[in-house]
Amino acid sequence: MTAMQKLLQLPVNAVNIVKTVQGVAQGQEEARSPVLTPDSGQQNWYSAVQPEELRHLRTASTTGGGGGEGGGEWGEDRGTLEEGLSSAQTQPLRHDDLKEMLDSNKDSLKLEAMKRIVAMIARGKNASDLFPAVVKNVACKNIEVKKLVYVYLVRYAEEQQDLALLSISTFQRGLKDPNQLIRASALRVLSSIRVTIIVPIMMLAIKEAASDMSPYVRKTAAHAIPKLYSLDPEQKDQLIEVIEKLLADKTTLVAGSVVMAFEEVCPERIDLIHKNYRKLCNLLIDVEEWGQVVIINMLTRYARTQFLNPNINESLLEEGGEKAFYGSDDDDDDDDDDDDEEKKAEAAALAKRKPYVMDPDHRLLLRNTKPLLQSRNAAVVMAVAQLYFHLAPKAEVGVIAKALVRLMRSHSEVQYVVLQNVATMTIKRRGMFEPYLKSFYIRSTDPTQIKILKLEVLTNLANETNISTILREFQTYIKSMDKDFVAATIQAIGRCATNIGEVRDTCLNGLVQLLSNRDELVVAESVVVIKKLLQMQPEQHSDIIKHMAKLTDNIQVPMARASILWLIGEYCEHVPKIAPDVLRKMAKTFTNEEDIVKLQIINLAAKLYLTNSKQTKLLTQYVLNLAKYDQNYDIRDRARFIRQLIVPTDKSGALSKYAKKLFLALKPAPVLESPFKDRDHFQLGSLSHLLNAKAGGYQELPDWPESAPDPSVRNVEVIRLLERVTTLTSVPEWTKCTSRKERKEKKVEKPFYSDSEGESGPTESADSESDSGSGSQSGSEESGSGSESEESEEESESEEEEEEEEDEEEERAKKKKKVDKSKPKKPESAESDQSSGEEQKRIRKGGKDRRSGTESESEDESESESSESESESEEESESDTDIKKKKKTAASKPPPKQTKKESKKETKEMSLLDLDDFEPTPSPQVTPVNSFLSNSLVTDLEGLSLTDTVLAPTTIAPSSSVRLYELLHRITGEGLAVEYCFSRQPFSPDPHMVAVQIQFTNNTTSEAKSLHIEEPKLQSGMRIKEFPEIEVLPAGESVNVVMGIDFCDSTQAANFQLCTHIRKFFVSIQPPVGELMTPAFLTENEFKKEQGQLMGMNEISEKLTLGEKCQSEHVIVERVTSTANLSRVPCGSDKESRFAGKTVSSGSLVLVTVTRKDGAGALLTVNCEKMVIGTMLVKDILQALTQ
């Protein structure tokens, strides 16, 4: 021990004291530790507190405040403590006491001492003089002591570098320990000691740990990287090597930490991510929450450099002014380009030059992050939200709204940050949050900063439709006690008024009313806002200006006074009588005014002098004279300047001629802008965005590249291996078909989630891979007579590779995920089925193409093919688009085109109706049910699905399937005839309602007035959204309106009264069961999956004999879709037709399958959770098909 003391150069007297006290202490040690309060049973941390603090504490508790609940117990302790202290000795000795305890060979004593030291550190007290005594214990066997010593070391090592070196060897030993936890903790502490001299040791340790067996140690290594980097940036290159190595790590434990290290050390080295991109995407869901945040933020940046802007085509269309009508789905854009070439040849040409196809990796990222919106961690949700905001196609961004609104119910700090981000988002994408308007209503208990942010969001969300609601809400806010908030509300009203012309007058009137408010702040704020509003249209408001002129007597707030004076001066022509009088009053009080008011008085005087010099000459001179001797030099300067400018003297400069022009120029109206405008150039959710200023270490969000960088950089080098697999398992062509069927069966039998599947997984996937590969290959070979054969072959090969890698990844991921296993694989196999099925179709089509021989079409096809091969491995929904494309090519033949045009016209009419008759303007993204498809697209697809199935040109236009029902007969309605039909449009104000189009025809000779609905008598749960009242229906004319009814998925009639200005008619609308649903777009495998879950009671099958006229497939499709509002689901077999839809109210799936047997026999199967609906639907379809 003495040797050690010498080594540490402890003062001699200290050692002596230690010895003596030790002697005394030895005896008691067993029972309790010899702290200064031998009698107090409990040893609290504040035993280590210094005397003056104690006194402080004590006074606090005796004065009755701060001590808190523990006061009683504490006081006792403190009393004894203080006694001991005062009687004993001064401060340095007390530390000696701790040193002595640390030197003892009893672990319990050491522990006690360390606890007290840690308590000191926690209070921010300096404990550095204990360093020598503590550092000795680094080798202590007791884990508890050791831990606390580590805490101490990390805190003070930087200050006492030389002594800290003593401990290094212990850690080096620890790094070699067989126990992974000891290795990890040794590395953790070693890297936390900020001593430059040990950098090489740290580097070595990190390198070693990076290749450790244990993932936990590797994680610690990842954590250590930024520590070392901050200590010595010179090491960057070596550290990047380690990061590169760790990035390749396949465990979720490491992923988050290493990406964090990447972000801190080398965020610019985006190339390191390429090879790990897919792995990171796939692991993401299993990474711990904090890691997820870091990874998602990094991937957002990555995606911005590697993929194309998914909204690029849309922005082109937007320029063409077609935004509202054309859905933002990009594939859809491609479709439309062909259809409307004449109309917007230019836009189409532009879009065509660069048909946008989403990179499968881009899709992978979007798909894998989406579930994380359901995370309990607000930071994760926000990270996903910003990713979608920055990366997703416009139509898909909507999904984040709900999650963000959820965060608003969290702690107020979370709310604050989320609202800031929502405010930015609402400027760009208003439609996204519109359905959640009410969630942003302000509560009286919200803190002011939250209130103001919510106000901001409400203002951004305001549009013609909801402005009245919002203004009503604002009106209530003005009553609030919180004055800052009231002021903000008034400003918000001003902004609404400038943005929405329709309500400008209303707002202005409201604000003028506020001028008589008792609260001066309210008045002042209103004046300022009114001034801005009036500037937009001053002519009409001279009485408001007059009113405000009167206010100058009462209002004292300088800004408001100044605003009024400016207004009067600016529009003095409108108030020629009052203006000079105001100036007179102001001249009287000039000396007592605030500076800004004085300046405006001078301005007013000058303007009046120029327009009305007769009356105001003397006043102006008086004011200018007063100003000349003002204390403020600004005012003196202004006075001098103005005098020179306006008062004609002999030596007045050239400028005075233009004085009128200078002063009375037309000033542009101020633009009231949101402070959140243009904030989105910062990555959302970041600190920089919140502060609207770049924070240190912020990585700019790059702009989208013009053309996509090579996507193959993300391929992982497994190609060779895969080629072998393909050759080994590729199936001869003739057996292909059967093998596929077999596989299909196998798949269907499997329960979706089962543990056993894990084992059989890999082999199976290999199987499907090879199959799909050969499938597409052979397909293209068959069609290969065309020019495309070589190209497509190449493509399908590369696609194979990609798929293979995918599977590699998945297999890796499988080790982690037990349950999710089967999921990613399934779509693939199904897709391969589908792709080969399509291949056959293509062959047929290919033949036709050759006949027609147009080059553009074949080009088109190869294009669609390439897009298909890319999308195949990725996204189910994208395979949808392929089908669409197929349809498109089919549709481009003349006869179907005609029908399509017809349907097009129809839809256009409908949506125009929608627009006209509904004050809630349908915004394309509001309908959550099928938010990915805009209205027009839905009908487009309907039309297409018909034309598609009909290869012969004998189709009935879909418009004919819309049946008219009578609501009110001409006779009973005394000349008013009312008919209705189910337009099958999504009802945009409420997606859970069925849209009913009603046609009123006035057959009388007089006009019918105020047609509206009254007293709906509805079954419980049913709701009606009435159509807006028709004020006048002239004789002999007819008019169409749309109303929404939520039938609650029942065929119960909705009863209500239809009223005119003279009569009331009882009417009822009873929906056929087929109208209670909307089409759902499923892929084949989704369909099967869903069907698999709707077995038993939910499945209804019926055998039938097909009617004479509906033997062929297309008639069946036509009959079914006209009976029920369903969409067709692609199907490999031509004996089967499948349809899918969702009930409008509850969104339950409705699946219909018609399987044709030999002859006229067929089997109809309906799967639906709602059995009643299922039964009725079977009946209806049966009838339609057997006719």
Add this chain to the structure above:
Amino acid sequence: MIHSLFLINNAGDIFLEKHWKSVISRSVCDYFFEAQDKAGEPDNVSPVIRTPHHYLINIYREKIFFVSVIQTEVPPLFVIEFLHRVAEMFQDYFGECSEVAIKDNVVIVYELLEEMLDNGFPLATESNILKELIKPPTILRSMVNTITGSSNVGETLPTGQLSTIPWRRAGVKYTNNEAYFDVVEEIDAILDKSGTTVFAEIQGVIDACVKLSGMPDLTLSFMNPRLLDDVSFHPCVRFKRWESERVLSFIPPDGNFRLMSYHVNAQNLVAIPVYVRQNINFFETGSSGRVDITVGPKQTMGKTVENVIVTIHMPKVVLSANLTATQGTYTYDPVTKILVWDIGKLNQQKLPNLKGSLSLQSGAPKPEENPSLNIDLKIQQLAISGLKVNRLDMYVEKYKPFKGVKYVTKAGKFQKNWELACHEGLLRLTDLVWSSFTLMKNIPFLF
């Protein structure tokens, strides 16, 4: 990432500091105090404060400010969420997150902070893992500790961090295997002038207390999952399973945790349990005002409304109140201007009423704004959204656990909107607690 953390109490004392990187002087907190002064109320302190060299991100919880110091770009929510996690961990460890508890357990607090962050990046934030590393204090253990001189630090090295399931500790053993789920719901509503619902939603959480040995794999299914409009899960819940089958499949953490939170959009369903007729007038002359409030039950489905407490935030000019209550007691705090009327059980026959006069500061103009009303109440055995747990299955483990579900339905945060030119106050009911308490302990087996 997170550089340092300071804990500051309401009086402005920094009572704990912890640095994860180099030490930052506590004088950095002066910027915080400045912002605090400016904000007035603790709620209004901006969560992010910018200083010349640092950024301070803070949260306010249980009368403590958690102020963290940041030097470089980091998502603010990341820090805020983490700080709340720290506060929750204190709550979990010490039963309360208060200054006294933190001071009493300062060593454990320090160790916790050390484990939760490494170099400013979160390391272990799951309570299961932390509890293995650092034992929470219990009365028994603290007694044993004082005698034996050992501390709360675990004797053996933990292994949890290495298990494939990061939220569950390994080697859990219980003699009685039990799993309890509390379905707790709360209503949030805004009422308009006439008392009709402008906006109402139900928010719920499922809190679980699972004490099962080994590595059980649980599946919880609902009778009516379609009720749930928006959900968020504990990381243990398998999301894909929920997506496809609407069941909660998970390997639970050991002990208490929040399994999921959900949101039910129930514009039409929500029934408001009470009505309040309030008449609060201020007179232009004489600096006085009158109060007349009556509370009555409404749509309670035959259940008794209990624990009714009305809280009114009076305008600043109200000096004192001289009232009489037909039922319960009232207090008026002239400093905070809050009038509290504790009613107790609502009586259908004789409606409780509070009546009397207010005296205002003389000379001050009559307050314009209408005072707001908060109401707390509780109704036993009344379910709100109707969400029902269907069954709970356990896989992997062989034993038969004891399972139970408790539906606690709270209704919270009602707000009656401000009204124009109307002297009626606004009605805001907070934390209405309805609870239907069906603990299935005695019922053989329902699921």
